[in-house]
Amino acid sequence: MTILSPRDAARIDHYAAIADTDGWLHPVQQALIHHRGWLRMLAPRAVGGEERPLPDVVRLEEAIARVDGSVGWTVTLCAGAGWFAGFLPPHLARAILSTPRACLAGSGAPTGHADRDGDGWRIEGEWDYASGAPMATHFTFNAYLRADGHPLLDAAGQPRIQAFVVPREIVEIVPRWRSIGLRATASHAYRIRGAWIHADHGFVIDPDAAREQGPLYRFPFLPFAFVTLAANVAGMAYHFVDLARACIARRRNRFGGQNELLIEVPAVRAVLDGASSRLDDVRGRFYALLDATWADVVAGAPVADGQAAQMQALAQEWVAASRHAVDTLYPYCGLVAASADSAVNRVWRDFHTASQHALLLPQN
Known part of the structure; x- marks a missing residue:
């Protein structure tokens, strides 16, 4: 099976210089990414993903990056965030993946806080480097957990950190990506100011906590x-x-x-x-x-x-x-x-x- 067709490679390459100058992927590149299902390829099949074998995905990501770094990086980071669907409650994962042109972007740095508020969390923070931010329908991030203003601690007495996924509507993109390279990834910062989310939107990235049992999530x-x-x-x-x-x-x-x-x-x-x-x-x-x-x-x-x-x-x-x-x-x-x-x-x-x-x- 061809990992990346010559036609797809030519389309990516044709617009690479324009995208680099414009600071964001060309619409033709974006359309190709969605049409090929590359952002869903690591999400569970049961909730609308493709659940492709990891070695196939890695070879495809290498092949795309060999044509254009910005497209390869954006696909890899956003498809990687799509992998988190295997650790979400199925109803939420299914709702996210049913979003037209669904795309998850985010950051792994815990530069925000989640304060316990009823059966959910109130989120405050700012995160850097969300590759693909302009086309994201959802954002993921890590945040320190607090209750009544005090840090929640784990069994070792360390502050607890949890991953979250939220809809684009509660996120403000902060356009400060000014790198010399990967310009077309538009890896901007983003912030959330006091928005409330249900506890279902928090998840743990660990094989023991996976909601799907396929090999990708182990x-x-x-x-x-x-x-x-x-x-x-x-x-x-x-x-x-x-x-x-x-x-x-x-x-x-x-x-x-x-x-x-x-x-x-x-x-x-x-x-x-x-x-x-x-x-x-x-x-x-x-x-x-x-x-x-x-x-x-x-x-x-x-x-x-x-x-x-x-x-x-x-x-x-x-x-x-x-x-x-x-x-x-x-x-x-x-x-x-x-x-x-x-x-x-x-x-x-x-x-x-x-x-x-x-x-x-x-x-x-």
Whole structure:
């Protein structure tokens, strides 16, 4: 089965530069995302989602990011928020997914409070970086829980944090996304000022708390986040390598005495081939582990701590290989790579924005 059709890839690519300039996905890109059901692909089938196998989703997200980072990132973050439907009460999940052009956006940082108020919560807070905010019909966030003005504590005596999902109507978008890259994700901030929501809108992201029993909802959150984010960053890196190869194939080595093309210089060719080989090597091991772990989960086994740690390590290794490839090849691309209007510069900017995600910090 084709992961991303050439026609869909061409549509995404055709509008990438326009979307980058405009600071939001082009309507054609948005329509394609909804038409293909990409924002529902991780939501439970029982409540209106598609519940696709995780390895298929990760490969698709990588393929989209290899065409355009902003579309790939928006699909990944919003589809990931759609995954939360497996942890919601079914009636609420079904209502959310029945919304026309349903899209969930949000943030994981606990930068708000939820005060107990009757059979619900009163929400106050502001959150950053909601990729896809302009098309979101619902927002998710984490908040500290309080009662009578005092923090609620967990069994270890720490302040309790809970995830919530709310309709767009009670959210105010704060348009302050000014990043150098991923401009078309429109990852704006958002705030809620004293709105009341029913307790049903709170949920816990844990396999033991899942409302749906499919393998997607038995997959722990951190490995899920690492594999989806790493695949995006690697997709952008592959795109950069492709564009860098084209730049190197056109540039001449003015100081080599023969005025030959840079790609004909053995040392340059070795750098290019080495960066590509390193990416491919980690990619092969990454998907081999993801496929094997997914097969175990489908068979009913939990994700062991060792498997989760290995997936995190491989995800970070793939990101490290991606950073190495992009930063090593950039100097060979010439001034076109520094031109804000060039595709290679846009991909460079997107890559260096996406790889700043907190989960992807270098570990050594």
